[in-house]
Amino acid sequence: MTARILDGKAIAQEMRAEIKTATARLQAEHVTPGLAVLLVGDNPASRSYVTAKEKACAEAGMHSEEVRLPAAATREQILAVVQRFNLDPRVHGILVQLPLPDHAMEPAVIDMIDPAKDVDGFHPLSVGRMMLGLPTFLPCTPHGILHILKRSGIRTSGAHVVVVGRSNIVGRPLANMLSQKSEFGNATVTMCHTGTRDLAKYTLQADILIAAAGRARTITAEMVRDGAVVIDVGVNRVPDPAAKNGFRLVGDVDFDAVRAKAAAITPVPGGVGPMTITMLLYNTLESARRAAARRAGAQGDWLARS
Ligand code: GUN
Numbered sequence: 001m002t003a004r005i006l007d008g009k010a011i012a013q014e015m016r017a018e019i020k021t022a023t024a025r026l027q028a029e030h031v032t033p034g035l036a037v038l039l040v041g042d043n044p045a046s047r048s049y050v051t052a053k054e055k056a057c058a059e060a061g062m063h064s065e066e067v068r069l070p071a072a073a074t075r076e077q078i079l080a081v082v083q084r085f086n087l088d089p090r091v092h093g094i095l096v097q098l099p100l101p102d103h104a105m106e107p108a109v110i111d112m113i114d115p116a117k118d119v120d121g122f123h124p125l126s127v128g129r130m131m132l133g134l135p136t137f138l139p140c141t142p143h144g145i146l147h148i149l150k151r152s153g154i155r156t157s158g159a160h161v162v163v164v165g166r167s168n169i170v171g172r173p174l175a176n177m178l179s180q181k182s183e184f185g186n187a188t189v190t191m192c193h194t195g196t197r198d199l200a201k202y203t204l205q206a207d208i209l210i211a212a213a214g215r216a217r218t219i220t221a222e223m224v225r226d227g228a229v230v231i232d233v234g235v236n237r238v239p240d241p242a243a244k245n246g247f248r249l250v251g252d253v254d255f256d257a258v259r260a261k262a263a264a265i266t267p268v269p270g271g272v273g274p275m276t277i278t279m280l281l282y283n284t285l286e287s288a289r290r291a292a293a294r295r296a297g298a299q300g301d302w303l304a305r306s
Contacts, residue, residue, distance in 0.1 A: 001226065003262040008144070011151050012274035016060060019281050023061045026288060033288035034063035035093040035119070035280070036085040040078060041071035041101040045237070050097055056277045062284060063090060071101040078105065079112050086114040092291055093119030093284035098169070116290070119283035122168070130173060133180050137283045142174035144275025145210065145231055146184040148266065154208070154229055157186035162202050164219065164252070165212030166193040170233055174210065199223065211252035221257035230258055230265040233272050 023033055035057050039050050050066065057064035067081050078100070085094045094117045100106050115125040121139035129136035149156060161178050165171035171191060178187045192202050194213075203209055203223040211219045212233035224230060234252030251268030259265050266272055 001261060001263065003230070003259045003265040006148055006152050006229075006231070006264050006266045006271060008148055008266055008271040009274045011148055012144075012278040014151075015147065015275075015278045016056070016281065019278070019285055020060045022285055026285070026292065027061065029292060031288055031292040032061075032063050032090075033092050033284045034065070034090045035095060035284045036088070036091040037064065037066045038069070038078070038081050038085070038094075038096045039066065040069045040073055040097070043099075043101075045235070046097045046099075053095065053277055053280060056281060057284075060281050060285075062281065065091075075105050075108060078109055082109060082112045086112075086117065089291075091117060092287040093117055093280070095120055095280065098122075117287060119280060119287055121173070121283070127168075127173070131176055133182065137286070138177070138279070139169065139173045140279035140283065141170045141233065141272060141276045142177055143279045143282075145174060145233070145272060146177065147279070148231070148272070148275055149208070149229075150184060152264065154264065156184060156208065159187045159207040160190070160205055161187040161208045161210065162190045162192060162206035163210045163212065164192045164199065164203065165210075165214065165233070166191055167212065167214070170212040171210075174212070213252050215252060216250050217254050218252040219258060220254045221261055224258050224261050226261055227263045228261075230262045231272065232266050232268050234268060235273060 026033065037050055037053060039046060054064045054066060069077060085091045094113050096109055098106060110122045113123050115123045118126045119137055121130060121137040126136045130138060156178055163171050163175045175189045175191045178185050179189045190202050192199055200223040203219065204225050206225060206228055208229045209224060210231045210233065214234060216236040216238060230253055232251035232253040236250050237247040238250050239246065240248040249269050
């Protein structure tokens with residue numbers, strides 16, 4: 001078997017065209033969705049993600065702005081920028097690029113983001129609402145994966161999904177969303193992580209295997225059942241002297257060998273990555289719509305009620 005490629009890039013383009021049309025409609029009502037990004041330090045991967053996010057905003061017709069702080073920025077300096085974004089009516093979405101140079105600051109910084117502008121879905125209020133199945137901003141990478149599955153006609157209902165990785169950004173929210181009784185969920189979910197003994201015992205049982213471990217070659221062909229669907233969330237830089245910048249990107253999955261066994265697989269790059277940015281645009285548009293409705297005095301806004 002040679003797996004069908006799940007083309008995240010094409011799905012992302014399709015969705016971005018829809019978002020661009022909706023953005024233009026909102027602009028006709030004099031509201032331009034705006035995303036504010038804070039980048040602390042000079043991690044090269046974070047820098048390139050932030051650049052890609054800003055380019056995507058411009059292509060969708062959205063406003064974006066960026067603040068950069070040095071790696072040595074204090075907690076107070078970071079919180080002051082977030083607070084400025086909270087109070088700026090042109091900003092509908094706030095994104096603090098993670099990881100921060102000092103990981104210990106992350107909970108306080110995320111806590112400071114106005115939940116009404118939390119387009120990453122990382123604020124404790126957003127996480128709690130997501131876990132309860134209440135309307136909220138869903139975290140972008142897990143939400144993007146659900147859209148890849150849906151738009152590729154892959155049903156999760158009744159399937160056994162094995163998620164490898166328990167990060168707050170991907171594995172944990174994704175496992176929760178997939179287990180909910182919802183259009184995108186209703187799956188039986190197993191979550192594996194670095195403490196899992198005999199990882200292959202679990203991955204071999206997966207109808208849908210999601211690799212979000214953050215380590216190249218975590219999933220090899222012997223760990224995948226014939227005919228499984230494989231979603232690769234990994235973005236790992238491996239040295240490549242032949243490449244222009246000295247590295248190339250690979251996922252967590254040994255792509256060529258696993259492709260020969262699986263029914264469908266996402267490539268890296270061009271799979272999950274473009275969907276993450278797309279869902280960020282989706283959430284920013286939704287936040288701007290809600291701000292416009294609040295301004296017009298509409299009732300029933302879910303964050304205003306919370
Ligand atoms: N770092 C890696 N992925 C993400 C993401 O989706 N949002 C933010 N803010 N930081 C990240």
